[in-house]
Amino acid sequence: MKIRAYLSLFRIQTIADLQYRLAALAGATTSIFWALIEITIFTVFYTYSDRTDAGLQAGLSLRQVVSYVWLGQLLYLMLPIAVDSEIQAKIESGDVSLELVRPINLYTHWFTKIAARRITPLCWRGLTVIIAGLCMPQAYRFGPPASLEGFLWTLMAIFSALFLATAFGCLLCAIRLSIDWGNGPIYMLVLIGQVFSGSYLPLQLWPQTWQRWLFLQPFAGYLDIPCRLYVGSMPEQAAAVILLQWFWIAVFVILGKLLMAKQLARIIVQGG
Amino acid sequence: MELITLSNICKTFKVSQRPQGRFAALRGAFLRQTKTIQALDNVSFSINQGELVGYIGPNGAGKSTTVKIMSGILTPDSGICRILNRVPWQERVKHVANIGVVFGQRSQLWWDVPVKDSFDLLKDIYNIPLPEYSKRLQELTETMQIGSLLSTPVRQLSLGQRMRCEIAASLLHNPQILFLDEPTIGLDAVSKLALREFLKTENKKKGITMILTTHDMADIEALCSKVLVIGHGKILFDGELSELKQLYAPFRCLKARVSQHIEPFPVPEAEQVSFHGDTLSVVFDPGKVPAHALIEYLSHHIELNDLVIEEQNIEAMVAHMYKELSL
Numbered sequence: 150m151k152i153r154a155y156l157s158l159f160r161i162q163t164i165a166d167l168q169y170r171l172a173a174l175a176g177a178t179t180s181i182f183w184a185l186i187e188i189t190i191f192t193v194f195y196t197y198s199d200r201t202d203a204g205l206q207a208g209l210s211l212r213q214v215v216s217y218v219w220l221g222q223l224l225y226l227m228l229p230i231a232v233d234s235e236i237q238a239k240i241e242s243g244d245v246s247l248e249l250v251r252p253i254n255l256y257t258h259w260f261t262k263i264a265a266r267r268i269t270p271l272c273w274r275g276l277t278v279i280i281a282g283l284c285m286p287q288a289y290r291f292g293p294p295a296s297l298e299g300f301l302w303t304l305m306a307i308f309s310a311l312f313l314a315t316a317f318g319c320l321l322c323a324i325r326l327s328i329d330w331g332n333g334p335i336y337m338l339v340l341i342g343q344v345f346s347g348s349y350l351p352l353q354l355w356p357q358t359w360q361r362w363l364f365l366q367p368f369a370g371y372l373d374i375p376c377r378l379y380v381g382s383m384p385e386q387a388a389a390v391i392l393l394q395w396f397w398i399a400v401f402v403i404l405g406k407l408l409m410a411k412q413l414a415r416i417i418v419q420g421g
Numbered sequence: 422m423e424l425i426t427l428s429n430i431c432k433t434f435k436v437s438q439r440p441q442g443r444f445a446a447l448r449g450a451f452l453r454q455t456k457t458i459q460a461l462d463n464v465s466f467s468i469n470q471g472e473l474v475g476y477i478g479p480n481g482a483g484k485s486t487t488v489k490i491m492s493g494i495l496t497p498d499s500g501i502c503r504i505l506n507r508v509p510w511q512e513r514v515k516h517v518a519n520i521g522v523v524f525g526q527r528s529q530l531w532w533d534v535p536v537k538d539s540f541d542l543l544k545d546i547y548n549i550p551l552p553e554y555s556k557r558l559q560e561l562t563e564t565m566q567i568g569s570l571l572s573t574p575v576r577q578l579s580l581g582q583r584m585r586c587e588i589a590a591s592l593l594h595n596p597q598i599l600f601l602d603e604p605t606i607g608l609d610a611v612s613k614l615a616l617r618e619f620l621k622t623e624n625k626k627k628g629i630t631m632i633l634t635t636h637d638m639a640d641i642e643a644l645c646s647k648v649l650v651i652g653h654g655k656i657l658f659d660g661e662l663s664e665l666k667q668l669y670a671p672f673r674c675l676k677a678r679v680s681q682h683i684e685p686f687p688v689p690e691a692e693q694v695s696f697h698g699d700t701l702s703v704v705f706d707p708g709k710v711p712a713h714a715l716i717e718y719l720s721h722h723i724e725l726n727d728l729v730i731e732e733q734n735i736e737a738m739v740a741h742m743y744k745e746l747s748l
Binding site: 151153154156157158161164165168242243244246247249250251252253254414415416 | 531
């Protein structure tokens with residue numbers, strides 16, 4: 150019953166992470182502040198730019214952008230912004246050897262831990278952000294979903310996004326397993342992931358000619374796809390979109406597993 | 422029955438080197454030089470079921486590397502290693518289910534949660550049936566006296582308390598082999614004695630095979646029947662502790678308290694004669710000069726109030742051995 154071991158791991162990681170409530174609330178302030186700045190900037194562009202209809206032509210109204218920003222702030226907490234700090238510490242200190250003396254697969258072991266650590270920020274910090282968004286004055290308020298059906302699809306897409314973020318996090322760990330490589334490649338990958346997730350600028354507002362490609366690339370599944378489903382600006386079939394997310398999850402998992410197996414064969418744990 | 426067999430295990434590491442000389446740091450940024458270090462050089466030994474083996478050697482000799490190979494963490498460059506009829510690194514998951522590992526400098530407990538939660542997690546990871554787990558936990562809590570610590574978060578335990586919990590954690594699943602990498606590092610005298618006692622009884626009662634690496638020779642003396650000495654990646658000695666002593670510590674030290682102050686004087690056949698306050702120490706080889714002859718000689722020259730003959734200190738013996746083997 151390996152499942153039990155992984156559930157237990159997931160549980161203990163969640164318990165460990167949920168202890169730091171104050172830090173989570175402090176983090177929430179950053180997220181709220183950031184959301185307000187973004188909304189202000191979008192409002193300025195939508196109201197005073199030379200072509201105030203540009204956003205609408207792209208299929209995204211100001212009201213939709215505001216909700217996109219709030220939901221985006223929530224999902225941003227789930228994105229891997231570096232190698233999981235705990236696993237990184239284990240790799241650097243050599244404690245990874247203790248992970249290797251457990252009779253379970255290292256990839257699944259880390260997948261479970263990372264998944265737990267992707268979810269826990271959503272609890273204290275994420276909940277605070279959403280409540281703050283709902284309490285804002287009209288122009289800044291986190292609006293309701295476009296439709297009930299859209300909302301259900303959004304939940305499913307968020308669920309898939311969790312797996313996508315975790316699979317990507319595992320891939321980063323597999324890369325980081327070779328301590329000689331340092332953090333350089335990781336920072337590049339993470340930055341690419343953040344930009345193309347739509348967390349800085351909704352992907353719909355990018356140039357028209359790029360839209361097809363932007364939609365198909367893996368990182369849209371992190372944030373842009375769930376947000377679009379929520380605000381109702383997704384032109385594609387919702388089911389196809391979720392399938393696309395799972396395609397990329399499979400790709401990341403396979404890459405991560407292959408790389409990890411390769412790295413483990415020549416792993417070196419020095420000192421003590 | 423041979424439980425562990427290693428033959429001709431080799432392992433090399435590459436270590437980057439910064440070039441020497443002017444602008445070295447700058448050149449080093451573009452040109453990488455590496456040096457290959459032979460961590461293990463044809464290491465062979467075998468260990469039988471139920472043995473308690475001390476594995477000693479100076480820092481950097483390859484002790485931990487060997488332990489990591491035996492626990493399936495590292496893959497050696499060449500050589501054969503079979504433990505419980507498996508090759509550790511090829512069947513890692515199956516292999517590690519039967520071993521327990523304690524790294525004195527690392528913690529396997531979850532820092533932020535109570536000890537009991539870590540134990541429960543291990544129960545699930547090792548798939549230990551509940552009745553067996555409860556029984557084992559009860560047993561370990563009693564002998565290690567950790568009952569009152571189980572609900573404390575690990576971050577709030579003292580080192581000694583934590584180490585007791587670590588050992589308990591590594592034995593929950595009743596492993597057949599236990600690797601202990603410097604388990605007594607940083608422990609106080611009482612904790613050390615308790616830990617040694619515990620390891621001894623576990624070894625006797627359950628027949629767990631134990632391999633202990635340590636720099637504390639008292640650990641070795643108290644626990645181990647068999648000793649392996651490694652240096653520069655090579656096994657230099659494999660045998661009984663008494664044989665090792667015979668080889669490297671043949672001397673005895675006679676300590677005598679004298680009543681009057683006297684100047685140092687030569688003692689025939691003695692290796693070394695010295696005074697500390699009112700104590701005279703004579704290091705001698707019983708093979709060359711028997712103790713009774715030495716005492717007779719001394720009592721002719723000085724008034725002996727009190728007298729002991731000690732074995733040479735094992736720490737000193739090991740230091741002497743490392744020096745002799747130029748490690």
